[in-house]
Structure formats: structure tokens, C-alpha cells
């Protein structure tokens with residue numbers, strides 16, 4: 001059959017021939033690729049000579065390359081340019097892929113070969129990257145229970161099934177609780193709300209047959225504006241209590257039992273696999289190696305953030321007192337007065353800033369930053385096939401003109417694209433002594449499309465988003481590893497946001513903004529005092545914000561570092577929150593019962609990584625601040641960090657760049673919470 005997905009891509013740079021690929025090509029191609037992948041696995045098992053690095057570890061790394069390529073193209077399209085047919089197809093794709101992956105990872109003959117190689121190879125004779133691949137391959141079997149006796153493997157599968165069911169249940173309860181709350185108000189009760197929020201609330205009420213009223217719900221687009229702008233203090237309290245008591249009312253949607261079961265099963269699962277706790281299991285493949293390291297990290301931040309938060313809240317209370325005679329600032333006052341104080345202090349808004357951030361100028365700005373740092377250039381190409389006419393394609397070249405990567409940029413929303421912004425790739429980077437396969441990287445965003453007479457003008461947040469995703473893209477573009485599975489963004493989960501977040505720092509620097517932030521009509525540069533205000537407003541009440549994140553991170557660790565030390569969900573939670581409380585606790589509310597990140601999504605024993613990544617980028621950026629925003633040596637060293645991908649443990653790679661371990665205080669310095677060094 002003539003299926004372009006199964007052929008070598010006969011296109012410039014071997015890019016994906018989007019124009020030839022039809023939706024009906026995907027499924028037959030995937031099935032064929034899976035057959036070939038399984039045959040490659042079989043060949044590894046059938047090998048009669050002793051298992052070694054090349055015939056087992058490297059052969060396994062290369063097995064199923066075609067499966068990965070087809071899956072990558074398919075899921076990238078499903079996110080960026082989907083259709084009903086593609087969505088239907090996804091239902092066949094996902095089970096086929098997980099079955100294939102199980103056939104590989106649960107294959108006992110394959111594991112026997114991997115084990116033989118792992119035990120037989122003198123790792124000290126391998127280079128660092130190959131050592132990492134050996135270790136990672138072996139561990140992936142171990143972490144899936146390849147070591148266990150048959151009945152234990154059975155138990156593991158049963159636990160996994162139960163856990164999948166329970167997280168689903170957890171999420172459904174939170175959703176049901178969110179959806180069933182309705183607060184119908186009249187016009188005088190929603191005083192303070194901006195027009196867009198009023199209009200939305202009126203629409204919602206009308207849809208429910210209550211024309212003339214305003215419906216406030218627990219959905220973020222309704223709840224957040226209400227807590228930020230509504231003047232009615234008693235209603236803010238009512239809404240906060242409703243929000244905080246989701247799935248904690250002892251009825252059929254209550255999540256307390258669900259939580260107890262989830263943490264017990266996660267603990268049992270970790271113990272089966274030989275780990276002390278679920279957190280130990282998770283963190284053994286993270287830059288923060290174990291629960292103790294995470295605990296110390298969080299404590300260090302808390303030491304500074306706690307007093308800072310207290311004084312910020314005292315300031316805010318004084319402000320509320322002077323403004324409205326509020327004698328005691330409560331939780332439900334926080335968002336409201338914070339917003340007002342912020343407006344008073346900074347007086348910058350998106351409408352004033354947007355004319356300085358015309359999309360094409362911002363893109364050129366990002367390219368200019370990359371060129372100044374790494375000497376690389378982006379050249380638009382017209383001969384590369386794309387999946388939608390809005391996509392722009394570039395060839396990225398080194399300073400000496402040699403080819404580095406292909407870069408796809410896809411910026412505007414359309415029906416078939418999901419929300420948000422992300423970076424992905426159509427071909428990964430890898431090399432052998434004979435060949436160097438360069439990567440094909442893409443970033444996808446949802447910025448406002450230019451109109452007939454007006455260009456696309458970005459908000460400052462969108463500028464940050466563009467630089468963030470561009471940072472991920474550079475991680476991919478500059479990758480220089482031997483093995484695809486360790487190359488580019490294939491790094492530990494708490495390290496992957498460093499390359500992206502660090503790029504956002506340049507957006508607050510006058511020297512960098514002067515490269516591109518010019519008024520699209522008058523061409524004048526963004527005024528210096530606005531840059532200062534941008535910086536200051538970004539860290540407004542940072543002490544409080546930090547404490548909030550720390551309390552969630554600590555709650556997460558408390559649930560996963562062993563079996564719970566208290567009987568009830570409320571007691572367990574209170575034992576974490578009490579020592580760091582900034583407001584009196586409220587018995588009606590409970591965070592754990594709607595903490596979807598850790599009980600539904602993939603953040604269990606991982607919530608700390610938000611702050612962890614911020615510390616890394618603040619600490620790394622300090623070196624640029626010290627030596628110069630575009631200092632050649634520092635940029636050279638950072639490029640090495642990017643090029644290394646996941647070839648070694650991230651703390652080793654980081655220390656090589658920075659000369660020391662990351663310093664949590666760098667984040668507090670950037671936030672203006674401390675000034676001293678050391």
C-alpha cells in the first residue's frame with residue numbers, strides 16, 4: 001500500500017510530508033509499525049550471543065522508532081489541527097499504543113536480556129550518556145514490576161486498575177460539586193464586577209431560565225472575578241466557603257474515603273516495588289532525589305517567606321482599614337483588597353502595554369535574543385510542508401551556517417486547536433559516529449490573530465508565554481545527544497521547566513526589551529519606568545503567594561511520604577497547615593478533598609516542582625545578571641546545559657553550568673524578599 005507514513009520522508013530535511021498524509025493513512029501505518037517494532041523486540045530476545053550494550057540496550061532504544069514517529073505526528077495533529085475523524089481515531093490509537101508498550105515492558109525474555117546486559121556490562125567502561133541509558137532502561141523494567149513474582153505482578157496490576165478508578169472518581173466528585181453550586185444574585189449584589197464578568201453572569205442566569213438575574217458559580221471564570229472585584233463582603237465569604245468545602249460534606253460526592261484509599265494503595269504499590277514510600281518511588285527519578293531533600297528545600301523557602309507574608313498581610317490590612325474601615329482582614333477579603341492595592345500602586349494595564357508588543361516584533365525579539373546568546377539564526381523557508389497555512393517554517397542555523405534544526409511556529413487559535421501553549425517535536429535529535437539526525441521542533445500558541453487593519457498585539461503575559469515556549473524550543477533545537485530518549489527535553493520532570501522559565505527573565509530587562517518592544521505606530525521604546533513597574537507588579541505580595549504554594553507542596557508530601565499519621569483527612573491536613581497558617585482555620589473547608597493535581601492528575605509527590613523550577617531559573621539567571629545579559633561565556637555554558645539534555649543527572653549538569661548547587665534564596669532575592677547574598 002502507498003502509505004507516506006511508512007516511507008522515508010523524501011522532503012527537504014526529511015520533514016513530515018503533511019500534504020501527502022491523509023487521515024486514513026494513520027491506523028494502517030500504526031498497525032504495520034507495531035508489527036515491525038515487535039519483530040525488532042523479538043530479534044533482541046532471539047540473539048544468541050551474550051547480552052551487551054549494543055545488541056540489547058541500544059537495540060532496544062532503536063526498536064519501534066517508526067511507532068514513535070507515527071504516534072508523534074498523530075498526537076501533535078490531534079492537539080494543533082484536529083478533526084472529528086482524528087478524534088475518533090485517537091480512541092483506537094491510544095489502546096493500541098499502550099498494548100504495544102506493555103508487550104515490550106512486560107516481556108520476560110526481553111527483561112532477562114536487559115538484566116543480563118545490566119549485570120554483565122562494566123559500566124565504568126561506558127561513557128556517561130551510555131551509563132545513563134543503561135541505568136534508565138534497567139530501571140524502567142524494575143519500576144514496572146519486572147522483578148516481581150507472578151502473584152505480586154498480579155497485585156500490582158490490580159492496584160493500578162483500582163488507582164485509575166479512584167482518581168477518576170475523585171475528579172468526578174470535584175466536578176459534580178463544582179457544577180451543582182449556583183448562586184443567583186440581583187444587580188445590587190454584584191456591585192464592583194467588571195462588565196465582562198457581569199455580562200457572563202447574566203448570560204449564565206438566562207441560560208438557566210432566570211432572566212434579569214446574575215449567576216455566580218464555582219467555575220474559575222466566574223469565581224475568580226467575583227472574589228477579586230465583588231464589594232459585598234458577606235457574599236464573598238459565602239462563596240469562599242462553598243469553594244473550599246467541595247467534596248467535603250459527608251454526602252455522596254465526598255472525597256475523604258477516596259483519598260484514604262488512594263494513599264493506602266499508592267503506599268502498598270511503592271512497597272511492592274521496593275520503595276519506602278510513594279514519594280520515594282516518585283522522587284528516585286527526579287532532580288530532588290528524596291522526600292528529605294524536598295522537605296529541606298520547602299523549609300528554606302518558608303523561613304523567609306513566612307515573615308514576609310505576615311508583613312504583606314499587615315500592610316494589606318492597614319490599607320483595607322483605611323479604605324473601608326475593615327478591622328480584621330479575612331481570607332475572603334484577600335483577593336479584593338490585593339487587586340485594589342495593586343492597581344493603585346502600579347497603574348499599568350494591558351491596553352497601555354499592548355501597542356509595544358506587536359507579534360512579529362516579539363518573534364524577531366526572541367530570535368534576536370537567541371542569536372545574541374548562541375549565535376544561531378532563524379531563516380524562514382517556503383519549501384517545507386505544513387499542516388495549516390497559519391504555520392510558519394524556519395531553518396535554524398549555527399553561526400557558521402551549518403544546519404541545526406527545523407522550527408515550526410503556529411500562533412493563532414482556530415477550531416481544531418486546543419487551548420494553551422506548548423512545545424513539541426516532529427523528529428527528535430540523536431547521533432551516531434556516522435550520522436547526526438537534527439530535530440524538528442514546533443511551538444503552538446493561541447494569540448490574537450491580526451485583523452484587516454490592526455496587527456496582532458500581545459499582552460505582556462502572552463509575551464512571557466512566547467518566550468517560555470521558545471525556551472523549551474531552544475532546549476530541543478540545541479540538543480546534542482547520542483540517544484533520542486535522553487535528548488533535548490527528555491530530562492527529569494522537575495528540571496524541564498528551567499530552559500523555558502529562564503527565558504521569561506529577559507522580558508523584564510530594559511536592555512532586552514529595547515531590542516523589540518517598540519510602539520507599533522510611533523516606534524518609541526517601552527518607557528523605562530513601565531519596565532520597573534512590570535518587574536515590581538510581577539512580584540507583588542510574593543511572600544504570601546509563596547506561602548500558599550509551599551502549603552500545597554507540604555500537604556502533598558505529607559500524604560505521600562508514608563502512611564498518614566492522623567486518622568481523618570481533616571486532622572492530617574491541619575497538622576500540615578497549622579504551623580504555617582496566616583489565617584484562622586475554617587472547619588467547613590478542606591483543601592485535600594479537591595486537590596486534583598495530586599489525587600487526579602500526575603502531580604503526586606510533585607507539587608513542589610513548581611517552586612523548584614522557579615528556584616532553578618532564578619538561580620541560573622543570577623549568573624547572567626552578574627556577568628551581563630548576553631555574556632558570551634555564560635551563554636556558552638548554558639548552551640552546554642541545554643545540549644546535554646538528560647544525558648546525566650540534572651544536578652550534575654546544573655552544577656557544571658553554575659559552579660554550585662542551586663540556591664533557594666535566589667528566588668527570594670528576585671522577589672525582593674531578601675537583599676543579601678550568601
Ligand SMILES: [Zn+2]
Nearest residue numbers: 468472497500
Ligand atoms: Zn513549560
